[in-house]
Structure formats: C-alpha cells, structure tokens
Amino acid sequence: MKELKAKKNALFGEVKAKRPLIEAKSKEIDALKKELDSNREEKNDERDVLDKIQDEIVASSEEMQACFKKKDEAKDAYWQARF
Secondary structure (H helix, E strand, O other), X not given: OHHHHHHHHHHHHHHHXXXXXXXXXXXXXXXXXXXXXXXXXXXXXXXXXXXXXXXXHHHHHHHHHHHHHHHHHHHHHHHHHHO
C-alpha cells in the first residue's frame, strides 16, 4: 500500500511539474484559436464583398443583354421598314 501511495505521489509530482507547461500550451492554443476565428471572419467579409461584386456583374450582364436585344430589334425594324 505504501508503495502505491509513493507511486501515486510521484505521478502527481510529475503532473504538478508539467502543469505550467500545460497551461502555457493551453494559452498558446487559445491565442491560435482566436487568430483562426478572426481569419474566418475576414474570409467571410471577403466572401460577402465578392458576392456583392458578382451580383453587380450579373446585373451588368443582364443590362448588356437587354441593350443587345434592343439593338437587334431596332436593326430588324430598320431592315423591315426599308424593304
């Protein structure tokens, strides 16, 4: 029984000795998690901006298609009126 208590105390001593290292690593991990979260937020913001730009491109494309359609209709009307 005494041997088991001695082993237990030795193990607890080792754990106690490593506790500052564990706490330091935990702080590093927390800092990295915060950095990852901020990076995710930045990526989400960038995606939002890109989505807005894409929507503008689609709208411009639709406007251009409408202009081409009007041009074609005007050209057809001109040729029909001419002949």
